[in-house]
Amino acid sequence: MVKVALIGAGKMGLSHLSILGAHPNVEIVGVCDTSKLVVEVLERYSGYKCFPDYLKMVDESRPDAVFVSVPTKYHYPMVKELLNKGVHVFTEKPFCLNPEESSELAQLAKKTGVVNQVGYHNKFVGTFREVKRLITEGSIGEITHFQGEAHGPVVVKKKSETWRSDPNEGGGCLMDYASHVIDLINDIISPIDSCKGSMLKSIYSKNVDDSVYALVSTQSGPSGVISVNWSDDTYRKMSTSITIIGTEGKIVSDANELKVYFKGENLPENYSKGWNVKYVTDLTEEVNFYLRGEEYSAQIDYFINAVIGANDRNINTFDSAWKTDKSISLIKKQSIL
Amino acid sequence: MERIIFGDNQFFAVNHISDEKSRAQSIKFKDDSAIIKTLDIAIASGINTFMCTTHDRIANICEIIRKDPEKYKDFKVYPCMPYAHKYANAVTELGIAGTLKQYVPGNFVTSLFKGGVAYLSKDFISIMELMIDAEMKMFTGINTPVIFLQNVITDLLLGLGMEDFLVGYAKYIRQKYNAEPGFITMNLPKLLNVLEKNGIYNPIICTSINKVNFRMSGGKDLYEKVLSEGRCRIIAMQVLGGGAIPAGEALEYVSNLPNVESILFGASSRQNIENTVETIHHYDKIKNEKLVMN
Numbered sequence: 001m002v003k004v005a006l007i008g009a010g011k012m013g014l015s016h017l018s019i020l021g022a023h024p025n026v027e028i029v030g031v032c033d034t035s036k037l038v039v040e041v042l043e044r045y046s047g048y049k050c051f052p053d054y055l056k057m058v059d060e061s062r063p064d065a066v067f068v069s070v071p072t073k074y075h076y077p078m079v080k081e082l083l084n085k086g087v088h089v090f091t092e093k094p095f096c097l098n099p100e101e102s103s104e105l106a107q108l109a110k111k112t113g114v115v116n117q118v119g120y121h122n123k124f125v126g127t128f129r130e131v132k133r134l135i136t137e138g139s140i141g142e143i144t145h146f147q148g149e150a151h152g153p154v155v156v157k158k159k160s161e162t163w164r165s166d167p168n169e170g171g172g173c174l175m176d177y178a179s180h181v182i183d184l185i186n187d188i189i190s191p192i193d194s195c196k197g198s199m200l201k202s203i204y205s206k207n208v209d210d211s212v213y214a215l216v217s218t219q220s221g222p223s224g225v226i227s228v229n230w231s232d233d234t235y236r237k238m239s240t241s242i243t244i245i246g247t248e249g250k251i252v253s254d255a256n257e258l259k260v261y262f263k264g265e266n267l268p269e270n271y272s273k274g275w276n277v278k279y280v281t282d283l284t285e286e287v288n289f290y291l292r293g294e295e296y297s298a299q300i301d302y303f304i305n306a307v308i309g310a311n312d313r314n315i316n317t318f319d320s321a322w323k324t325d326k327s328i329s330l331i332k333k334q335s336i337l
Numbered sequence: 338m339e340r341i342i343f344g345d346n347q348f349f350a351v352n353h354i355s356d357e358k359s360r361a362q363s364i365k366f367k368d369d370s371a372i373i374k375t376l377d378i379a380i381a382s383g384i385n386t387f388m389c390t391t392h393d394r395i396a397n398i399c400e401i402i403r404k405d406p407e408k409y410k411d412f413k414v415y416p417c418m419p420y421a422h423k424y425a426n427a428v429t430e431l432g433i434a435g436t437l438k439q440y441v442p443g444n445f446v447t448s449l450f451k452g453g454v455a456y457l458s459k460d461f462i463s464i465m466e467l468m469i470d471a472e473m474k475m476f477t478g479i480n481t482p483v484i485f486l487q488n489v490i491t492d493l494l495l496g497l498g499m500e501d502f503l504v505g506y507a508k509y510i511r512q513k514y515n516a517e518p519g520f521i522t523m524n525l526p527k528l529l530n531v532l533e534k535n536g537i538y539n540p541i542i543c544t545s546i547n548k549v550n551f552r553m554s555g556g557k558d559l560y561e562k563v564l565s566e567g568r569c570r571i572i573a574m575q576v577l578g579g580g581a582i583p584a585g586e587a588l589e590y591v592s593n594l595p596n597v598e599s600i601l602f603g604a605s606s607r608q609n610i611e612n613t614v615e616t617i618h619h620y621d622k623i624k625n626e627k628l629v630m631n
Binding site for chain 2: 153
């Protein structure tokens with residue numbers, strides 16, 4: 001059994017906790033949260049041992065691994081302490097407030113040798129995994145352009161302030177929403193290493209951006225557009241999509257549906273010339289416990305398997321999340337110029 | 338329960354395989370009259386049960402049903418609560434405590450917070466009961482013989498080991514609404530074990546059952562084994578595997594499974610509704626003939 005503790009039982013934290021609670025190889029040894037109400041309910045009904053102080057929790061409950069799902073600004077100090085204690089760490093996205101902090105943690109994780117993973121769950125979505133496979137094989141030829149998009153109804157009116165509306169805590173559409181798109185492009189194509197122009201616009205929020213538009217290019221050469229808006233209430237929930245145009249074809253994918261067009265006869269297995277449509281149902285492996293999308297269970301399975309040494313532990317590493325933080329920072333800096 | 342139950346995903350742009358189709362649905366069902374028109378087609382095809390989320394727009398549909406008691410006299414609604422996105426968005430904005438304050442009627446939660454740390458166990462079950470009442474308000478005067486807990490909540494509680502809430506839910510639905518409690522889940526084998534352990538036998542469970550192993554946690558073989566044991570009353574949902582299986586093939590598979598009491602499906606067009614109903618009846622007939630011959 002892998003002994004796991006969790007810091008921050010908010011929306012993501014409770015989701016992680018439920019998936020972990022149902023996991024056959026996991027024992028939950030402690031939960032830390034600042035809400036008395038949440039702690040009371042978890043102690044009474046789930047029987048978890050709860051702690052007001054995360055360091056005390058780690059010292060007393062001796063977990064093998066800790067999940068960190070607290071506002072972004074606390075990731076750096078907490079994860080640093082955890083790495084120094086030699087425990088495996090899964091932390092929510094985005095990784096840190098700036099790439100300097102992320103870089104330090106990525107190096108520290110390498111030094112201590114613990115398993116380190118960040119919650120960019122799209123990498124566990126069947127359609128996006130298939131896009132990565134097709135691009136890695138060079139199946140659409142040389143990439144000439146890409147477009148990464150995300151839309152959703154997070155801030156659709158002027159409303160009360162939370163940590164998500166505070167730029168100093170890691171709030172805003174760029175950090176919270178666009179980070180998913182940036183991370184996907186970094187993974188599927190190559191890390192975004194320059195930004196030619198960007199606009200961060202507030203629509204309803206006072207202090208943070210509600211939409212992000214950027215022209216970017218990547219380490220391996222291809223350039224493209226990022227267009228993200230979390231104030232679009234024509235969407236029921238977050239919708240992330242990526243379009244990649246190549247000399248031999250084109251890929252259009254979201255988390256549900258993958259459409260691929262091939263110009264010529266040089267085709268990957270199970271694809272034909274012209275348009276091909278595949279659904280996530282064909283590309284998703286069944287999980288042992290389903291809560292809110294296979295990808296949320298799959299990323300936790302992957303982490304637990306990494307802890308017990310059953311995989312290459314190379315998806316969503318701190319190192320990859322540091323590169324994403326660097327790309328985020330480039331877009332932010334360019335918007336101020 | 339009736340053999341065929343009509344669902345509501347298509348009305349609220351819930352489509353598991355295509356964002357484009359989801360937008361098309363959202364355009365088609367912009368007006369409540371379009372929803373009613375489709376429901377009337379379903380009724381004309383012989384379906385008299387509508388299973389629906391406690392979405393704000395369902396309140397309008399209930400209003401229309403209440404105004405025409407003659408036309409809808411045999412019509413039953415199976416509410417599924419809560420409409421999770423409403424709460425999920427609220428938690429993002431207000432936090433968990435803030436969300437409770439917003440959605441639990443009266444000053445109950447505020448007084449709880451003022452009361453300090455020593456809450457009684459009963460209080461949390463009471464909060465849930467108040468939230469059930471808030472969700473059920475729109476169904477006043479409508480026949481709701483089965484009331485469901487949505488999968489995201491059932492499965493969240495299941496993972497967190499909060500079995501008391503599942504038991505409390507079942508108890509309250511029976512007591513207050515004189516209805517059967519139902520549970521929607523993506524984890525049938527695990528849920529059924531937990532319910533039985535807590536003394537809830539032969540429960541009504543609505544769960545994903547299809548030929549392609551889509552959203553069947555633990556796998557199709559385990560599901561088929563559980564079904565063969567006849568330990569629960571099953572409504573099969575997502576029988577088309579999110580649209581990945583040809584309809585005829587999908588319905589043949591589900592119709593032939595043992596102990597599946599009802600099949601839930603949603604569709605937008607008259608042709609799809611009528612075809613689905615006909616196909617299910619067709620396979621049921623073949624199955625019954627086989628049973629008689631044996």
